[in-house]
Amino acid sequence: MTPFLWLLIYFVLAAVVVFLAIKLSNYVDLLDKKTKLSGALLGGILLAAVTSLPELFTSLTGTIALGNNKLVLGNIMGSDFFDIVIFGVVYFLFFKKMTEGKIGKQHYYTIFFTGLMIIAVSLAAFVFDKFGLTLGYYNPMSLVIILIYVISVLKTPKTEEKEKEEDTSKLTVKQIWILFTICSVLLIAASIFVTLVTDKVVSEEYGYGFGATFGGSLFLGVATSLPEVTATIALFKKKNFDAAYGDIFGSCVFNIIILSIADALSFKASGTLFHYDTQSFMLILGTAFALIISLISIIYIRSPKFKNDGKSRIFLYSIATILIASYIAYLVLSNSGFQIGF
Numbered sequence: 001m002t003p004f005l006w007l008l009i010y011f012v013l014a015a016v017v018v019f020l021a022i023k024l025s026n027y028v029d030l031l032d033k034k035t036k037l038s039g040a041l042l043g044g045i046l047l048a049a050v051t052s053l054p055e056l057f058t059s060l061t062g063t064i065a066l067g068n069n070k071l072v073l074g075n076i077m078g079s080d081f082f083d084i085v086i087f088g089v090v091y092f093l094f095f096k097k098m099t100e101g102k103i104g105k106q107h108y109y110t111i112f113f114t115g116l117m118i119i120a121v122s123l124a125a126f127v128f129d130k131f132g133l134t135l136g137y138y139n140p141m142s143l144v145i146i147l148i149y150v151i152s153v154l155k156t157p158k159t160e161e162k163e164k165e166e167d168t169s170k171l172t173v174k175q176i177w178i179l180f181t182i183c184s185v186l187l188i189a190a191s192i193f194v195t196l197v198t199d200k201v202v203s204e205e206y207g208y209g210f211g212a213t214f215g216g217s218l219f220l221g222v223a224t225s226l227p228e229v230t231a232t233i234a235l236f237k238k239k240n241f242d243a244a245y246g247d248i249f250g251s252c253v254f255n256i257i258i259l260s261i262a263d264a265l266s267f268k269a270s271g272t273l274f275h276y277d278t279q280s281f282m283l284i285l286g287t288a289f290a291l292i293i294s295l296i297s298i299i300y301i302r303s304p305k306f307k308n309d310g311k312s313r314i315f316l317y318s319i320a321t322i323l324i325a326s327y328i329a330y331l332v333l334s335n336s337g338f339q340i341g342f
Contacts, residue, residue: 001200003201006197006200006201007201009197010194010197010198010219013190013193013194013197014194014226016190017054017187017190017194017226018226018227018230020183020186020187020190021050021051021053021054021187021226021227021230021231022227022230023179023183024050024051024180024183024184024187024227025047025050025227025230025231027176027179027180027183028042028046028047028050028180030169030176031046031173031176032243033169034169034173034176041156042243043242043244043245043246043247043250044110044156044247044249044250045153045156045250047243047246047247047250048246048247048248048250048251048253048254049250049254050180050184050227051227051228051231051247051251052079052251052254052255052258053184053187053188053191054187054190054191054194054227055075055076055079055255055258056191056258056261057188057191057192057195058075058191058192058194058195058198059072059075059076059258059259059261059262060261060265061191061192061195061196062075062195062199062262063262063265063266063269063273064265064268064269065192065195065196066195066196067268067269067270068199068269068270069262069266069269069270069271069272069273069275070275071195071198071199072259072262072266072273073125073259073273073274073275073280073283074279074280074283076255076256076258076259077121077280077283077284077287078283079225079251079255080114080118080251080252080255080256080287081283081286081290081327081330082225082327083228083248083251083252083255084248084252084287084290084291084294084323085290085324085326086225086228086229086232086248087232087248087294087297087319087320087323088319088320088321088322088323088324088327089229089233089320089324090232090233090236091297091317091319091320091323092317092320093233093236094236095308095312095313095316095317096308097236097237097239098236098241098301098306098316099306099307099308099312100239100308101239101240101241102241102242103241103242103245103298103301103302104242105302106242106246107242107245107246107249107298108295108298109155110152110245110246110249110250110253111249111291111294111295113149113151113152113253114249114252114291115288115291116148117145117148117149117252117253117256117257118256118284118287118288118291120141120144120145120148120256121141121256121259121274121284122284122288123141124139124141124142124145124274125274125275125276125280126276126281128140128141128274129272129274129275129276134272136267137263137266137267137269137272137273138263138264138267139263139272139273139274141274142260142263142264143260145256145257145259145260146257146260149253149254149257149260152253198219201219228247228248228251231244231247232244232247232248245298259273259274278338278339278340279334281340282330282333282334283330283334286326286327286329286330289326290323290326290327293319293322293323294319294323296319297319300312300315300316300319301316
């Protein structure tokens with residue numbers, strides 16, 4: 001097939017992934033209304049895991065079926081970078097709504113754990129992999145990443161008392177879980193096909209010849225992040241900012257644990273998963289920068305200074321511009337032939 005047809009198939013599959021992820025998000029919202037499960041658990045762990053299913057199975061497909069480790073690192077870190085940049089979009093769209101709601105301090109902890117995991121990824125690539133401190137194909141920092149994730153989950157509150165909300169759904173909790181499971185399986189299948197098609201799109205032989213890391217971060221990173229985009233926009237519309245922030249940062253944490261899983265299964269793949277090169281460096285650096293900027297925005301939004309006035313609007317719009325510009329800068333530099341000697 002021609003490169004255009006592969007690209008067309010990619011967009012169709014990406015649309016299927018988004019549709020299924022939206023359905024799953026709706027079921028999670030129903031569980032929030034019908035159970036006493038905490039918002040932190042539903043948004044930061046369950047919804048984050050649901051919307052990160054595409055990253056999980058596209059990464060495992062990239063490692064096991066395609067043997068392309070560079071595609072995996074680009075997919076995961078590209079997704080995290082893109083997820084955080086989503087705040088730049090919603091800040092422009094929902095400034096007034098944000099002045100009418102509240103944001104909990106629990107997001108500081110999630111950001112902290114996300115930062116620790118990004119540091120662990122950096123050490124895995126630019127210390128352990130670069131200087132050959134790996135155990136064969138396996139990188140010891142994968143164990144550190146798993147430990148950080150486990151601690152972050154243990155620190156998440158599991159239940160909470162909630163104000164009674166209107167529930168118009170006639171579905172029972174059991175029915176919701178069944179539908180949730182069915183959509184999850186379909187999402188897994190769609191995610192696997194997205195990975196296979198992306199490999200064709202970025203290849204020299206069938207597609208447009210993008211680099212594997214850049215192709216993974218752009219095509220896989222964006223496609224598998226679309227569920228987070230949709231869920232975040234919907235939650236901001238409802239002024240459910242805690243769930244929105246929880247979903248994004250929870251997805252970032254969950255995504256990085258996927259690297260450890262893929263690393264353990266990459267014994268047949270070419271090269272190491274935590275590889276070091278210019279594109280990896282810019283991707284990790286960009287993600288860390290976006291995380292810091294988002295932290296600054298939350299600190300300001302939670303402060304008494306944040307009001308529905310011109311000063312606050314300018315500040316938040318500036319934050320939004322910086323986030324979006326950082327992602328655009330990464331895309332331009334990654335595809336310009338820019339290199340850093342390692």
